[in-house]
Amino acid sequence: MAKITFSKIKIFSFLTLMLVFSLTFAQNSNDIRFQGETYEMPENIATFQWNQMPESARLNNGYVGWIQFYETPTQQVQDLFKQNNLQLLEYIPHQTYLFYFPENTSITLLKNNGVRTIVPVDGNAKLSAKLKSGDYDYWAMNGDNILVTLQYHKNVTDTYAINELGRQQIIVKQNYKEQHILDLSIPNNCLETLSNLSFVKWVDLVVAPAVPDDTRGRSLHRANSLDTQTGAGRNYTGEGIGVMVRDDGRVGPHIDFEGRLTNLTNVANQSHGDGVAGIMAGAGNLIPSNRGMAAGSDVYVVNYQSNFLDNPTLNLINDGSVQITNSSYSNGCNDGYTSITRTVDQQTLDTPTLLHVFSAGNSNGSNCGYGAGTQWGNITGGHKQGKNVIATANVFFDGSLVTSSSRGPAHDGRIKPDIAANGQNQISTNENNTYQTFGGTSGAAPGIAGISAQLYQAYGDLHGGDFPPSALIKATLLNTANEAGNVGPDYKFGWGIVNALQAVKLIEDGRYLSDEVSQGNTNTHTINVPSGTTQVRFMVYWSDQAASPGADPALVNDLDLVVTDPSSNTYEPWILDPTPDPVTLNNPATNGPDHLNNVEQVLINDPAVGNYELDITGFNVPVGPQEYYIVYELISEHVVMTYPNGGEHFQPFIAETIHWDEVNTTDDFVLEYSNNNGSSWNNITTVPNDTHFYTWSVPDEVGGNLLIRVTSGSFQDVSDATFNIARSPLVINVIQVCEDSATFEWSDIDDADSYDLYMLGEKYMEVVGTSSTNSITVPITNPDDPMWFAVSAKNDTEGWEGERNRAKFYAGGILDCLIGVSENEFDNALSLYPNPATSEVYISLSDKTYSNFDITIANSLGQVLQNKTNIDNTSIATINVSNYASGIYFVTIKAGESIATKKLVIQ
Template identity: 65%
Template sequence: MKNFTFFSINRKSVSFLVMIFAFALASAQNSYTITFQDETIEMPENIDTFQWNQFPESAHLRDGYIGWVQFYETPSQSVQDLFAANGLDLISYIPHHTYLFRFPENTSISFLQNNGVRSIVPVEGRFKLSQDLKNGNIGNWATDGENYVVTLQYYPYVDAQFVIADLATQQISVKQQYAGSNNIDLVIPNDCLETLSNQPYVKWVEVIVAPSVPDSEKGRTIHRANLLDTQTPGGNNFTGLGVGTLCRDDGPVGPHIDFQGRHNGPLNPIANGSSHGDGVSGIIAGAGNLNPNNRGMAAGSDLYVVQYVASFLDTNTVTLINNGDVQVTNSSYSNGCNAGYTSITQTVDTQTNTIPTLLHVFSAGNSNGLNCGYGAGSQWGNITGGHKQGKNVIATANLFEDGVLVSSSSRGPAHDGRIKPDISAHGQGQISTNQNNTYQTFGGTSAAAPGIAGVSAQLYQVYMEENAGALPESALIKAALLNTANDMGNVGPDFKFGWGLVNANRAALLLQDDRYLSSTVAQGLTNTHTINVPANTTQVRFMVYWSDPAATPGADPALVNDLDLVVTDPSSGTHLPWVLDHTPNPVNLDTPATTGPDHLNNMEQVLINNPAAGDYDIDITGFNVPIGPQDYYVVYEIITDNLVLTYPNGGEALLNVGTHIIHWDATNTTGNFLLEYSLDNGSTWNTIGNAASTVTNFEWSVPNDVSGEALVRITSGAFSDTSDDVFSIAGIVGGVSAIQVCETTATISWIALPDAEEYDLYMLGDEYMEIVGTTTDTEITVPIVDGENTDFWYAVVARNTTEGWRTLRTVARLHSSGLLDCDPLGLDDIVLGNIVMSPNPASDQVTISLSDTNFSNFEVTIVNSLGQTLQTVNERALNGTSEATLDVSSYRTGLYFVTIEIDGQSTTKKLVIR
């Protein structure tokens, strides 16, 4: 790291320059040294002799001055408020009591002295340039002939047109301007950096973001998302309903029936080879309409699709998040490696603070093995893209289905030593949606991140149902995710798994049980919260989390507001949070977490095993709050069960061939695990196998049996848990096909499944596959609309109500529009042509009339859109009777189907009820 002492640009006052160096030498290596990018800077103690006329023209902007101001200590909240009230703008914080500022040109020096200011200096142009620009590290993507392509951030005290006009005088052209933002992409001559950086309106200049690269390489159960979306009667139904999820990826997605009725954005009319966004979208929000095994995390969320733009300032993204359509975004793209805190990082952190209900979820990257300059070789510090370095976002590591870390998954720390990745999810080897109603094998952190995005949408719905539809702040959702994650790798957080493997069920229970609180703390103050821990608790976790203000690009560390957590137990013992050693050395970075003060991260966790029952005091101190006051959440996880089976947990339908992975949560267990299954609701048990004490999943070869009373049990020493309810093991219906399709009816048939009592026919509705008919036969005829011109999807489930089992729904099949084996009715043309149904639409009664009485039997049946028979009327042709009148006054508004059968032959007409 370079040492630097202010400053070397031309001054109006030579005596001022001499004074600066004198103070810098006297105060070398003191507590007022700041770090900015790769340089340490000594701030001079100059307030007693400072005058505004000593500032250069490059620091004079409109009617004020721009510079760095340093206080003797972090100003209290009252001083911060006083500065704001007097129009003194502390723009952003640079660690060690220092701010980037804009003060009016008539600001009183004595006012600054009386309020704790120690040092005032202009910002030299070199500190407005990113490290890559200063060091000439310009990638080929950022060159245009002899020119550089850069992103410039200007101060909001001038308008964009003034900036653009002034740049034009320097032969600098605008490549991209972002509406509502102070960022502009420019093409600049390669010899004008110094001149550009010394323009008063220039706040920051960096190399344009590196090219976007997708992070590509059976998440519901390993994520415990299955427990939130059980798809069983009486079970949880948290599908992300009412939540907007945004896939920012490679453009159009689909078409695919797994997004039926919930897709917002461009569709691919034909397969074009760009299927990365399709895979991401399916993991977030796929409904499993085509194949129920491939259901995504948030199958009820509204899916929005846009093209990935690295700046996060594209009109589509900004509009969707600003107008509230979208709450959770996913971007599984990389832009460079270990990029540091850039203007894009600042953008995503700012967006979260501006819209507290917004959560950005990102892939961590697949760049492990690449040395990205952190200083510890190729196995550390290779998180890809500046946006992933954000404090208020989530970066996701990639796991195999058994929870093992994929070797390519990028590792932390962040550029300044903060914990990254934030959390882990299963990504490798997922099956997800592809174009044109197909599936693909999908992987990498690209697939892990949408798992977290989808689970987050589920948690949004959990919160909304507990709080009268109000949206949660993303800070609470992220805190719940981190604090309830299953610890993986080293004990405590680490730079491989982050805080661990996501556990959607525990996070949801935390929200449902109101195990969280929120408050505000200011500089130097302490809040105490008391939380009771019940007896027989095996583990308790307390976490404080806050959405931190955006940092200054280049600042190190990036943390602005620093809160401290201390927990005091009922015996007055104190407990400090986890801390990691971020020294750029492979041994240090892989050392398990210890405990102590944390001054890097915007979350801190205290974990206590086998805690004593009683009241615990949670002290939250504003250790350093330069931009306050700071809102925060305290979330707490109270684990009372050492062993919890999470899959299969009841209500599932498992195929009786192949394998399923059993999952469980284990806390403070030490013995190996014994796994067993029962086919008779626990009367007898059969051994599945044994698992090591260090794992929480097991691959089970499901027996070739049929049962509606199956259970799984897991045991470790004195601890045991069993499925909460029985589940089914059975085969699957075969030979499903459409054998006749007419204008208003379709007949579907299948091969009988042994011992099945009934079959449910599913068809694709407005959003999901829905039951439209039930039969004990092996075929069924159901009403459809416009069979000649309309496609329909169908599938079958077999059931045995007596034995309590059901099969997995078959993979949906498509009948493309067109009639199939639909012969003429064979009725006399006069009879068929003279059937009158009136009135239609109807509201009270409807009459069916035939002018011809040349028949012996006349039957009329009304069926609703689900295939349920509502009414049947029989009339005989006696004494010329040729009418049937039906009472429809109790029917709901909608479309119905009226079947008229004449001497064993029939026709169906549509009836509208109003």
């Protein structure tokens, strides 16, 4: 990649504030460490006067600068400042804030309320490390100019900012109105001037180009248990929840999104967004086994814009259409807490029901500057390092980590990725009613987004349709995740592999609470742990205040969790050591106070029965009060069968992966199946205790009373309900289409006593008729309408039902029907030959009352292969079919108001 290198920029302070560059922390604990550099904070409140502030610190009728307190101000002091219009704009670590105060602010008031230091912001501190490096990639250059993103203070208008920049001959490339952000093209030599303008808050290089995180998982995710598609089970499809695909262009056409898809982009012929959308929200209308997570959600598609300030994204969030976004794109690597990171964190604070989901990236193997080599610290981009968002690692269907999946920590040592999901080798949707093999963290993230939509619906069903706070959903996902990698959280899997079933049970059981805490205060909550509990997990999570760009650490409000058991033993949360050393980063979690993350968990195995006290302390809450959520997981079963778990449709000889959960077992797992609802059992296999799945070749034992049992020592579990083993018809065709009816026939299935015919409805494939033979005639409203249809076999006496087969397409039009005189005349006037054909097909219309006609050729999947219009009826149309695969095609001829469809066989 081409780069342009300038000499490093030297910006000299014009005040007594001295810039000290250091690779280690400052010796003075009051100094500010910002982007790896150290800024001295002199104790000057005793002699400070406002006239000491330079002109570059004046803004409107006040001043902008840094203010440091002797200790984090109490909530009372924070509230006093607000009442006096003293704006603490952003928190900088070490009891320091970026402030805006009126010019008549009382120094005595500040002194009496714990202020230690007031200094102007050195221009150097407004420039990102990348910008100061002078080493710019091609995408950050505009000729000899640098492309930068500038944030300006909310106290000024965009008109004022643009006019001031115009005075410096700086070109505004993009104005993100109401966001206080501008994209600029600037000469290299104006950085010092730009950074010292008082209205300028932050300047960074424009974001790196977007790169898709490319390279099935419902049962691994336990999402199958949330969407059982049976009358007795859970049916959380994400209905009523808006999900956003921020990707490479239009999704579809595909019947798996029938009635639920809104494309807000004109970019076509791209497939990455199709793959993302299918995993997140595909309905499996075409092939049932390809169903996604939230098959009933409303899908909105927009172009990916890295800064999250594009109008489609903002509009859909602000008007409440979208609750969950998915972005499976990278922008750079280990970029730190950038202006984009701040944007996504702030959006979650502004709209508490909004959840941003990201891929973690596929950059493991890249050294992105964390300091521990190529296997650590390579989460891609800055937005994924947000505190209030989810970044997803990528695992195979068996739960093993994909080598390319990006690893943490975040730039400041926080736990990233947050959670893991299956993204590798998934079958997902593609354009024109086809499927593709999809992979990478691009496939893992939409799995989490889709499951989140299912949880949103579950919460809404219990709360009158209200949307949940995204903080509650994120906490629920993290606290119920299956252990993976090292015990406790780690920098590869985050908090583990998503377990949607346990997550929805937590929501349904109401095992959560919320409260708020202020600086220095402690709240105590009591939670009872009942007998029979084998493991308890307590977690506190809060949506943290957006940090200042460049902040390190990025945590603003720091809460502490301590758990006390009935015997007065205390437990501290998991912590990881972020020291940039490959051995240290791979070490298992220990326990202690956490001052980096906005999530803390205490896990206790074999807990004593009784009341547990959870103390939540506002260890450092400079922007309070801080709302938080406590979620708790009470695990009583050592072994839980999760797939198959009731209602599934298996086919003989097809490989299916059995999944189960376990906690605190030591013996190997014995797998068995029953074909008589548990009256007797047949051995499948025995697998080691560290294995939680098995790929089973389904036996040729048709029935509907199948169960799976898993046993480990004295612990055992069985599928909650029976599932099916049955065949699906291999062939189905429409053999006649008339004015008000259509007739279908299919291949027989041994032992079936009836068949259900499905046709595509408003959103899903729906049963429209049942037949005891291998054909059926059903009413239709318009013979010219296209039709998607499929069939399933069943035996009500024996109690089994097979999966419906792959949906088939008919383009529409009368077919082999005794029709009225005028229609019959039109059909008879048509000639299509040769049929079967190999290379060319000729079509003519002998009725010369029609001056021209149109021809459309479609395959059995409904894909239009050729479309010719306004063919002169004085000639014979020639169609080249030499590149068509052997099979059946449908040729539709339309002239005036007359239309007919003929079957064409290609050999």
